[in-house]
Amino acid sequence: MATFYEVWDDDSGNRVGGPFATQAEAEILLNDVVRVTGAAAVRSMAIIAWDANVDGGFSATTVIEGSAFLVHTQEAVNGTGSADPNTVSRARSVVEPAR
Numbered sequence: 001m002a003t004f005y006e007v008w009d010d011d012s013g014n015r016v017g018g019p020f021a022t023q024a025e026a027e028i029l030l031n032d033v034v035r036v037t038g039a040a041a042v043r044s045m046a047i048i049a050w051d052a053n054v055d056g057g058f059s060a061t062t063v064i065e066g067s068a069f070l071v072h073t074q075e076a077v078n079g080t081g082s083a084d085p086n087t088v089s090r091a092r093s094v095v096e097p098a099r
Contacts, residue, residue, distance in 0.1 A: 003051045005063065011044040023047060023063055030069055042066040 005026040006018030017029045026047045033042050045066040050058045064072070 003049050006048050006050065007045055008048055009045050016045060019050075023049070026063075027069070030066065031073070034070070034073075039070050042070060045069075 004019040004021060005023050006020070007016040007026050007029050008014070009016050016033075018026060020026045020029075030042050030045060030047070033045070043066045047063040047069070049061050049063050051061065053059055
């Protein structure tokens with residue numbers, strides 16, 4: 001199975017949306033949250049990528065935290081910085097699976 005994406009809320013520990021086939025689909029959800037409830041709601045969220053392992057399991061990595069998503073999105077809108085208006089950085093950090 002290929003990589004899939006989910007949006008999680010770090011404050012509540014709940015999955016907000018997904019699975020999504022692409023990071024762009026997960027970003028659409030974050031943009032909708034900003035539009036409907038405001039930027040503050042996204043600050044505690046993150047896009048998580050689940051990559052298939054050779055043993056049949058999955059490894060979770062953080063694609064982007066909500067605060068960084070807001071910065072990159074604003075840069076894209078303003079045409080400043082290095083943000084691509086069609087995507088957000090794929091810098092990743094490993095996250096521990098829930099126990």
